[in-house]
Amino acid sequence: MSAINVQNIRSLFPILHQEVNKHPLVYLDNAATTQKPLAVIDALQTYYKVDNANIHRGAHTLADRSTGMFEDTRKAVQQFIHAAEPEECIFTKGVTESINLVAQTWGRKFLQAGDEIIISYLEHHSNIVPWQMICEEKGAILKVIPVLANGTLDMAAFHQLLSVRTKLVACVWASNALGTINPVEEIIAAAHAHHAVVLLDGAQAGSHLEIDVQELDVDFLTLSGHKLYGPTGVGVLYGKRALLEAMPPYQGGGEMIKEVSFEKTTYNEIPFKFEAGTPNIGDVIAFKHALSFVNSIGKANIIAHENMLLQSFTSGIHQLNQAFGSDQIELYGTAADKVAVQSFLIKGKHPFDVGLMLDARGIAVRTGHHCTQPLMRFFDIEGTVRASFAIYNTVEEVNILLEAIKKIVNK
Numbered sequence: 001m002s003a004i005n006v007q008n009i010r011s012l013f014p015i016l017h018q019e020v021n022k023h024p025l026v027y028l029d030n031a032a033t034t035q036k037p038l039a040v041i042d043a044l045q046t047y048y049k050v051d052n053a054n055i056h057r058g059a060h061t062l063a064d065r066s067t068g069m070f071e072d073t074r075k076a077v078q079q080f081i082h083a084a085e086p087e088e089c090i091f092t093k094g095v096t097e098s099i100n101l102v103a104q105t106w107g108r109k110f111l112q113a114g115d116e117i118i119i120s121y122l123e124h125h126s127n128i129v130p131w132q133m134i135c136e137e138k139g140a141i142l143k144v145i146p147v148l149a150n151g152t153l154d155m156a157a158f159h160q161l162l163s164v165r166t167k168l169v170a171c172v173w174a175s176n177a178l179g180t181i182n183p184v185e186e187i188i189a190a191a192h193a194h195h196a197v198v199l200l201d202g203a204q205a206g207s208h209l210e211i212d213v214q215e216l217d218v219d220f221l222t223l224s225g226h227k228l229y230g231p232t233g234v235g236v237l238y239g240k241r242a243l244l245e246a247m248p249p250y251q252g253g254g255e256m257i258k259e260v261s262f263e264k265t266t267y268n269e270i271p272f273k274f275e276a277g278t279p280n281i282g283d284v285i286a287f288k289h290a291l292s293f294v295n296s297i298g299k300a301n302i303i304a305h306e307n308m309l310l311q312s313f314t315s316g317i318h319q320l321n322q323a324f325g326s327d328q329i330e331l332y333g334t335a336a337d338k339v340a341v342q343s344f345l346i347k348g349k350h351p352f353d354v355g356l357m358l359d360a361r362g363i364a365v366r367t368g369h370h371c372t373q374p375l376m377r378f379f380d381i382e383g384t385v386r387a388s389f390a391i392y393n394t395v396e397e398v399n400i401l402l403e404a405i406k407k408i409v410n411k
């Protein structure tokens with residue numbers, strides 16, 4: 001029995017109550033982006049109707065108000081990830097920008113020729129390409145943790161890769177393509193034993209997993225607001241104070257300075273040092289309401305509900321294969337420890353065609369390489385069909401998906 005009332009939760013999401021191609025919408029593309037509750041949508045509207053003003057420098061009431069609300073979100077993020085202080089939480093536009101920020105500032109300052117960065121086969125392109133770029137610039141070397149057939153990391157190989165040359169381990173916490181939850185505690189402890197810094201890509205962890213950066217002792221964590229029931233264009237870079245203070249600024253401009261003259265500029269304190277220019281004020285303010293939404297349900301309830309949906313889906317697929325008498329549907333990513341993301345392929349059907357056939361029944365899934373081309377190459381496939389579940393999805397929706405898959409196989 002689920003401890004939550006899904007129908008009540010669904011009533012908070014206006015977008016879910018519509019027909020697509022004459023069928024009730026079944027939204028199972030949550031790993032790409034989650035839908036937004038009314039509180040987030042309303043907060044955005046209210047901000048522009050009532051509170052809009054540029055932040056931090058104003059002497060007037062609206063500027064004061066919007067500054068307060070913007071900084072309140074920072075405090076909410078701090079509490080959400082259990083950071084020691086709000087200043088360790090930098091606003092960016094998403095995980096991609098957060099990772100690029102670290103690569104371009106920490107990487108540019110601290111990497112030297114011959115240094116090594118370890119990533120994994122499970123990485124999203126946004127946790128591969130920024131490191132390739134900085135490695136090329138600095139003459140550093142990118143090493144990759146291999147993956148096993150079930151979608152878990154080859155941890156023995158990881159321990160072998162670590163050496164005195166390792167300067168950074170950048171690893172996804174939960175895979176967007178396969179759902180695998182990586183053993184981040186073990187990764188962090190091993191990397192620290194080699195004096196390497198650890199960055200976790202938390203894009204998929206944000207809405208699905210309990211986060212305590214101090215307990216984890218992670219150096220950098222990145223989050224995307226839009227995968228956490230919040231608006232697009234808001235992201236977070238968490239970093240330990242000492243690291244952030246040692247890093248040069250990312251972009252130059254207003255707000256990130258203390259004093260500017262043509263001869264010399266001194267930089268502001270963190271977090272402002274990394275927030276040049278007018279930020280995405282309205283969306284950051286609305287993001288606080290997304291965090292409140294998640295808190296109001298509780299991560300433990302979210303995890304239990306989503307695991308239940310994942311279990312019903314995978315056991316439904318096994319039953320279908322049994323009924324067909326052969327594996328017509330192949331699952332990719334069968335780790336024991338997973339977030340509610342399931343990739344699959346139907347024999348003889350291109351994933352894109354399957355996506356279109358599901359869409360014709362109102363079912364939204366993602367097809368393709370999921371920005372993880374090296375991982376797809378490992379499985380020797382072009383891409384998969386991916387169903388990804390959120391707190392507002394129901395067992396009925398899982399059954400609708402299973403029924404549609406059955407019809408596609410029989411076609």
Ligand code: PMP
Nearest residue numbers: 094095096124126176201203224
């Ligand atoms: N990493 C992972 C694991 C992701 O799932 C995504 C989004 N698909 C990203 C990074 C990039 O996030 P964003 O596009 O929000 O910057």
